Amino acid sequence: MEDYILRATAAEGAVRAFAAVSRNTVETARQLHNTSPVATAALGRLLTAAAMIGSTLKSDSDLVTLQIKGDGPLQGIIATSDSSSRVKGYAFNPETPFAEKYPGKLDVGSAVGKGTLTVIKDIGLKEPYSGQIELVSGEIAEDLSYYYAKSEQTPSAIGLGVLIETDETVRQAGGFMIQLMPGAPEEVVDKLENKLNSMPYVTDLLDMGKMPEDILEMILGGMDLSVTDKMPMKFYCNCTRERVEKALVSIGKSELEKIINEDQKADVKCHFCSKEYHFDKSQLKNIYNKAIER
Known part of the structure; x- marks a missing residue:
């Protein structure tokens, strides 16, 4: 039911x-x-x-x-x-x-x-x-x-x-x-x-x-x-990869640069539905470029 x-x-x-x-x-x-x-x-x-x-x-x-x-x-x-x-x-x-x-x-x-x-x-x-x-x-x-x-x-x-x-x-x-x-x-x-x-x-x-x-x-x-x-x-959770990317952009260029240089990847987990999103170094660089353009 x-x-x-x-x-x-x-x-x-x-x-x-x-x-x-x-x-x-x-x-x-x-x-x-x-x-x-x-x-x-x-x-x-x-x-x-x-x-x-x-x-x-x-x-x-x-x-x-x-x-x-x-x-x-x-x-x-x-x-x-x-x-x-x-x-x-x-x-x-x-x-x-x-x-x-x-x-x-x-x-x-x-x-x-x-x-x-x-x-x-x-x-x-x-x-x-x-x-x-x-x-x-x-x-x-x-x-x-x-x-x-x-x-x-x-x-x-x-x-x-x-x-x-x-x-x-x-x-x-x-x-x-x-x-x-x-x-x-x-x-x-x-x-x-x-x-x-x-x-x-x-x-x-x-x-x-x-x-x-x-x-x-x-x-x-x-x-x-x-x-x-x-x-x-x-x-129902409305999280998407695009939303997570926007959240990464919002943390700022310096923080993103630190993640790229030190971790070379990012794993982000949605608090609401526990879905995990993975970003490799090249994907993070693309997100960094978007942050620069803002």
């Missing part, structure tokens, strides 16, 4: 909602980066959140980037999505040691530690919009909820989860995001709080065979729920 995101409204437009199933996307990231279980869980949560937020972007060229930096062993994670919910990301320390809160529950908060969450939206303005908060728990969903309340004044309930098999592959992954629009009636707020307080974990729902449609119905059923869109979600 392919990963996808549902977008919906409820309560006569007072609520907008998103729900996602993202197992394949997170498993792809795990395989690319060979992440430990706790790193897979943390990265998977952030990828799922980025894809849901990405689905709100308007233009094909718009991007949202979520970056967490912490003092825990994970060190940090980053995820980027475009408006088509094509995501990429990586963990700073993919080999973070296994950590459990209790049997069967990975301790993502301890792996992340104390730090910051930064949200960057590049939507075609002169400068990208950037907002930052101190982490509340490091569990990611709570941190994003706090970010929306503090930085965008949008009350939000966010649930994210990744369930790992005993062989360390991804068994389930997904999430939801429920947001109140300005002027939402108090009775709608009360109804939502009651339903959300009795919700099982996202991974438990997915493991019971529940799909995004079911999750939205559980939260917003009886509130004029209307699914407006279904979008595919996948791991």
Whole structure:
């Protein structure tokens, strides 16, 4: 089954909602980066959140980037999505040691530690919009909820989860995001709080065979729920040899000259997808000539 995101409204437009199933996307990231279980869980949560937020972007060229930096062993994670919910990301320390809160529950908060969450939206303005908060728990969903309340004044309930098999592959992954629009009636707020307080974990729902449609119905059923869109979600990296060449040009003539004379080659690895690009001495000289022409 392919990963996808549902977008919906409820309560006569007072609520907008998103729900996602993202197992394949997170498993792809795990395989690319060979992440430990706790790193897979943390990265998977952030990828799922980025894809849901990405689905709100308007233009094909718009991007949202979520970056967490912490003092825990994970060190940090980053995820980027475009408006088509094509995501990429990586963990700073993919080999973070296994950590459990209790049997069967990975301790993502301890792996992340104390730090910051930064949200960057590049939507075609002169400068990208950037907002930052101190982490509340490091569990990611709570941190994003706090970010929306503090930085965008949008009350939000966010649930994210990744369930790992005993062989360390991804068994389930997904999430939801429920947001109140300005002027939402108090009775709608009360109804939502009651339903959300009795919700099982996202991974438990997915493991019971529940799909995004079911999750939205559980939260917003009886509130004029209307699914407006279904979008595919996948791991996608847009790195190319040409982009890497441009990056090499940007490091400057003196640094390139040093690489040519001392190393006589360059091996560049994409952080997001782990693809490797190799440049021999003659190729580096061509890149150096381009740098001179700039």
